[in-house]
Amino acid sequence: MYFFTAFILFLTLLNIVVYYSKKQQEEDDVEKNDPSSSPDKQCRRFKLAEIKQATNDFDDALVVGKGGHGKVYKGKFDFWEGVHVAIKRSNLESNQGAAEFWVEIEMLSKFRHSHIVSLLGYCEKEMILVYEYMPNGSLDDRLHKRRSNYSPLTWVQRLNICTGAARGLDYLHTGTGVHRRVVHRDVKSSNILLDEKLVAKISDFGVSRIGQTYQSGSTADVYTNQIRGTFGYMDAEYFSTHRLTRKSDVYAFGVVLLEVLSGRPALDFTLDEQQHSLAGWAKQCIKEGRMGQIFDPCLKGQAPFSCLKEFGQLAYECILTRSKDRPTMTKVLARLEFVLTWTLQSAQIASDRFGRSMFIEKAWSMFLTKGSILRSSDAKTLGQSIGKYKKVMMMKKHATKVVEVGCHSRQMVPLSPSGQTMISSLKMFKFSKLQRATENFKQDRFLGEGAFGKVYKGWLDSVTFAPRKAGDGLEVAIKKSNPYSTQGFNEWKAEVNFLEKFSHPNVVKLFGYCCEKNFLLVYEYMQKGSLDMHLFTEGAEPLPWDTRIKIATGVAQGLAFLHTTDNNIICRDVKCANILLDELSDFGLATVGPVNGESHVSTVIVGTYGYTAPEYLATGCLYIKSDVYSFGVVMLELITGLKVLDVIRHSVNHNLVDCAGPFVLSGEKNLQKVIDPGLEQCYPSKGASKAMDLIINCLEQEPKNRPSMEEVVLGLQGINAIKMKPNQSKANTKHLSNSYH
Numbered sequence: 022m023y024f025f026t027a028f029i030l031f032l033t034l035l036n037i038v039v040y041y042s043k044k045q046q047e048e049d050d051v052e053k054n055d056p057s058s059s060p061d062k063q064c065r066r067f068k069l070a071e072i073k074q075a076t077n078d079f080d081d082a083l084v085v086g087k088g089g090h091g092k093v094y095k096g097k098f099d100f101w102e103g104v105h106v107a108i109k110r111s112n113l114e115s116n117q118g119a120a121e122f123w124v125e126i127e128m129l130s131k132f133r134h135s136h137i138v139s140l141l142g143y144c145e146k147e148m149i150l151v152y153e154y155m156p157n158g159s160l161d162d163r164l165h166k167r168r169s170n171y172s173p174l175t176w177v178q179r180l181n182i183c184t185g186a187a188r189g190l191d192y193l194h195t196g197t198g199v200h201r202r203v204v205h206r207d208v209k210s211s212n213i214l215l216d217e218k219l220v221a222k223i224s225d226f227g228v229s230r231i232g233q234t235y236q237s238g239s240t241a242d243v244y245t246n247q248i249r250g251t252f253g254y255m256d257a258e259y260f261s262t263h264r265l266t267r268k269s270d271v272y273a274f275g276v277v278l279l280e281v282l283s284g285r286p287a288l289d290f291t292l293d294e295q296q297h298s299l300a301g302w303a304k305q306c307i308k309e310g311r312m313g314q315i316f317d318p319c320l321k322g323q324a325p326f327s328c329l330k331e332f333g334q335l336a337y338e339c340i341l342t343r344s345k346d347r348p349t350m351t352k353v354l355a356r357l358e359f360v361l362t363w364t365l366q367s368a369q370i371a372s373d374r375f376g377r378s379m380f381i382e383k384a385w386s387m388f389l390t391k392g393s394i395l396r397s398s399d400a401k402t403l404g405q406s407i408g409k410y411k412k413v414m415m416m417k418k419h420a421t422k423v424v425e426v427g428c429h430s431r432q433m434v435p436l437s438p439s440g441q442t443m444i445s446s447l448k449m450f451k452f453s454k455l456q457r458a459t460e461n462f463k464q465d466r467f468l469g470e471g472a473f474g475k476v477y478k479g480w481l482d483s484v485t486f487a488p489r490k491a492g493d494g495l496e497v498a499i500k501k502s503n504p505y506s507t508q509g510f511n512e513w514k515a516e517v518n519f520l521e522k523f524s525h526p527n528v529v530k531l532f533g534y535c536c537e538k539n540f541l542l543v544y545e546y547m548q549k550g551s552l553d554m555h556l557f558t559e560g561a562e563p564l565p566w567d568t569r570i571k572i573a574t575g576v577a578q579g580l581a582f583l584h585t586t587d588n589n590i591i592c593r594d595v596k597c598a599n600i601l602l603d604e605l606s607d608f609g610l611a612t613v614g615p616v617n618g619e620s621h622v623s624t625v626i627v628g629t630y631g632y633t634a635p636e637y638l639a640t641g642c643l644y645i646k647s648d649v650y651s652f653g654v655v656m657l658e659l660i661t662g663l664k665v666l667d668v669i670r671h672s673v674n675h676n677l678v679d680c681a682g683p684f685v686l687s688g689e690k691n692l693q694k695v696i697d698p699g700l701e702q703c704y705p706s707k708g709a710s711k712a713m714d715l716i717i718n719c720l721e722q723e724p725k726n727r728p729s730m731e732e733v734v735l736g737l738q739g740i741n742a743i744k745m746k747p748n749q750s751k752a753n754t755k756h757l758s759n760s761y762h
Contacts, residue, residue, distance in 0.1 A: 064130055065142030067151060071098065072144050076108055085158075090227075095154060106141060107155065111148035121227030122148045128226035132203065134196075136189030138214055138224040155222065157215035160186075160277070164210060165286050176323040178219055179281045180332075180361045185221035186213045187354040190274060193223070194267045194350045204230050204265050208273035209254045209287065210280050230265060252641030253287030253298060258344050260630060260638060268344035271353065275339025279303045282333055284317030288640050294725065298639040300340050307337045324364050332360050447521050448486060448533030450543060455479065455499055455535055457488035462501060474503040474539075478546060486532065496546035497532065502539050513540040519590065552655075553597035557664055563699030567741070569659045570712070574737040576600055580652060581730035584645050591643050595651035596632045597658055631665035631676065636724055646724035652733065653719025657681060660712055662697030678720060708743035711736070 075096035076083055086093035091112035097105055111122060122143075129140035142151040157163065160182060163174050174182070193203040205212075205223065212225040228249040248260055256272040259265055276287050279299050287299050296302045303315045312333045313326070320329065335356050341347050348356070458479035459466045468476040476498055481488060483495040502513055513534075520531040535541040552572065555561055564572075576595075583590040628637065634650035636642055654665050657677055665677045681695055692709050693702070715736045721727045728736070 064126070064140050065151075067142050067144045067149070069144055069146045069149075072096075072108060072110075072147075072149055072151075074099075075106070079110065096151075105154040105156075107152045109150045109152065119148065122150070124229060125150060125225075125227045128203065128229050128231075132193065134189055134192045136185045136192070136220070136222055138222040152224070153216075155214040156217050157219055159211045160213040160215060160221065160281075161209070161211035161286070163215065164280055164284060173319050174219075176320050176329075177361075177364060180357065180364060182213070182215065182219060182221040183278060183281055184354065184357045184361055186223060186277070187274070187350060187357050189221070189223040190270055191350040191354045193229075194270070202231070202267065204267055205270050205273075206230060206249055206265065207251060207254075208270050208277065209251050210277050213277065251287075253300070253639075255638070256344070257342065257638055266344060267350065268347050271339050271347045271350060272344070274350070274353065275336050275347070276300050278332065278336035278339060279315070282317065282320075282329065282336060283315045284319060285315075288642075290640075290642065294636075294723065297636070297642060301639050303333075304337060304340060307333060325367050328360060328364050328367065331356075331363075335360070447517065447531060448543070450486070450533050450535040450541070452535050452537040452539065452541070454486075454488050455501075455541055455543070458497070459499060460491070468498060474501050476500050479543075481532075481543075496548075498544045498546045500542040500544070502541065513542060516542055547601055549602045551598050552600040552602060552659075553664075555602065556597060556658060556662060563662070563697065566700055566704035566708075566745075570708075570737060570741045572600070572602065573656055573659055574734065574741060576652065576655065577730055577734045577737055580648055581734050584648070584730050589645075591645060592648050592651075593643065594628050594632075595648050595655060596629050597655055598629075600655065631678075634724070635722055644724045645729075646727045649719050649727045649730060649733065650721075650724075652730070653716050653727075654678060656712070656716045656719065660697065660709070660716070661695055662699055703745065705743045705745040708740045708745075711740050711743070715740070 073079065075098050076094040079092075079094065083094045083096065084092050085095045085107065091110050094108045094110065095105055096108045126140065126143055129137070133139070138155065139153040140150060141153060143149060144151075163171055190205065190208065193205060195202070205226065206228045207225060208223075212223065214222045214224045216222065248255075248263065250256075250259070250269075250273070254273040254276045256269040259269045276299065279285075280287060283299065283303065285299050288297060289299070290297055295305075306312060306314050312330055315333065316329055335348075335353065339347055339353065456462065458481055459477045462475070462477050466477040466479065468478055470476070479488070479497050479499050480491055480494045481497055486495075489495075500513075516531070517534055530545040532543045532545065534543065549555075555564055580592065580595065583592060628651075632651040632654045634644075634647040636644065637647055654677070658665055661677065661681060663677050663681075667677070692706065692713065695713070696704060696709055715728075715733065718726075718728050719733065
């Protein structure tokens with residue numbers, strides 16, 4: 022009996038040793054080749070005529086896949102008799118442009134592996150890539166698109182696919198050479214392709230990044246300006262810090278493992294709201310000891326429950342919030358091979374339960390990693406702004422506005438560079454006049470910069486809008502787009518669309534626009550500055566309690582106006598930098614919202630981290646109530662006088678929502694530890710307590726549990742009516758400054 026157990030353990034370890042020996046040989050082979058050799062030496066450069074012949078002039082009957090990137094055709098070249106290929110023809114109007122095309126060629130030319138799809142060649146003229154053909158489609162197809170010609174994957178097939186994909190990722194993370202490590206950056210089931218024998222191969226390297234290996238541990242950090250990835254698979258830590266590591270791939274692969282275990286896609290909006298995100302739902306089930314609920318019913322009887330449970334535990338550890346608690350892909354691979362061996366041997370050792378338990382106990386102990394369910398934390402990981410800029414719009418006093426439209430002659434406004442137009446009631450300015458109004462966009466007129474472009478101060482005649490000298494006439498803020506920024510144009514279009522349609526008693530004025538040479542917007546210039554300037558600028562005079570509540574009420578009224586059924590607008594970027602002391606600004610990210618509590622699914626990552634609602638990060642799904650969450654964060658900043666994100670605070674308290682939560686929830690007795698010390702106790706305790714209750718309600722994890730903005734307005738009006746008692750003590754007490762201020 023003991024001999025048999027030892028023999029099984031020996032076979033498992035031998036399998037792992039053989040794999041690492043093979044991997045080392047592959048790494049040596051890579052090092053012998055010149056990694057910087059040109060793509061031409063690694064793959065063929067095709068002529069467009071050859072591509073057309075192979076695809077019958079891009080016959081739609083040969084299309085085997087399509088997406089935002091373009092179409093994929095099944096083709097065949099005369100000189101490769103009997104060999105089918107997959108030909109990906111880029112959509113020239115897609116955001117995935119030449120940069121991603123060449124990244125894909127570079128990656129697949131340098132790095133060759135049996136579990137990475139092979140690039141056979143390319144055609145530069147129309148950005149066409151030629152790959153080996155994978156007749157079984159993707160893992161996503163086999164799991165979620167049950168076609169008549171596809172039989173359901175067995176448990177052993179699923180394990181083999183996961184193990185193969187893990188080998189490919191482990192090679193990218195550790196085996197591509199001494200000085201390079203690759204982060205795939207878009208691991209998902211649709212990017213795991215299957216050949217005729219269901220061998221898994223990693224594909225789609227258009228957004229991959231190569232990092233250096235001099236960093237300690239398993240980080241191989243790459244800092245990125247732009248967040249890339251797919252909702253449902255996205256690592257919150259990467260989103261918050263812009264620090265891309267191999268552990269971001271581990272997180273995404275953990276979601277793939279959950280897809281394999283459950284048979285569900287990463288995102289499924291046909292289910293109850295709590296189950297939209299597979300990762301969020303499965304994590305909660307596993308934490309609560311309900312792992313059996315996530316198992317695919319098709320797997321019943323194919324493997325011992327304990328085997329499925331260990332696979333689920335591995336998936337859980339891969340999606341832990343903190344990257345340092347996740348296993349490396351090397352450990353993930355070893356544990357998958359262990360589960361595969363265990364599954365294959367389970368039938369043979371079923372009759373000897375004692376031998377099996379000894380085998381599991383001894384072998385499993387070698388692969389356990391940090392992050393068990395009992396030790397893990399499910400705290401929210403929040404981070405810093407995607408935009409990394411402040412929208413420079415100024416404002417008047419203390420009663421927030423939202424939108425107002427100038428009533429000038431009707432003009433034609435282009436909706437897109439292609440020339441589509443719409444009718445607008447806004448003033449259309451000539452570029453030359455705005456040049457004169459800003460002294461040719463002189464540097465001392467510069468106010469700020471964002472994704473849209475730069476903002477300048479100018480002067481116009483208050484009646485004719487003719488340009489005037491500095492200090493004479495009407496002050497305006499002029500946004501000038503970056504001509505190379507697609508995002509800038511999209512924001513320009515959104516602001517014109519929204520601000521010319523909706524008016525409200527308390528709004529910032531958009532006077533007009535210019536679409537000559539550059540895309541420009543002309544706003545009323547406000548002297549008082551944005552809310553964040555008054556809250557967080559060193560030396561700024563603290564805002565009184567009544568003023569803070571009035572500001573919050575004004576913002577809430579503006580959002581309630583946007584959220585009405587007739588308007589149905591999701592702002593998407595509610596934050597202090599976008600709140601003027603009389604206005605709510607920046608509709609560049611505004612979105613026509615859903616009705617009846619339904620969601621709007623976004624495919625582009627927008628907004629500002631720290632203010633972003635958890636359901637958006639998890640699923641890409643926006644609700645009217647997503648703005649309510651962001652407003653709750655703004656309210657928390659107003660009451661505490663602290664930024665939502667501050668790296669100067671202790672590492673565990675970088676996020677205000679996390680660090681203030683225990684004090685807020687502990688009741689009125691701890692309010693003094695949360696309220697801004699700058700108020701010097703000059704606030705009504707009852708009003709402050711009710712404000713904290715309102716904040717808690719706005720920050721509920723589930724959108725349906727948050728109040729509407731109309732309910733928020735009523736709550737704030739009640740708080741504003743609560744006055745401070747005349748004899749209220751102003752004695753100094755121990756404030757938040759001694760805890761996390």
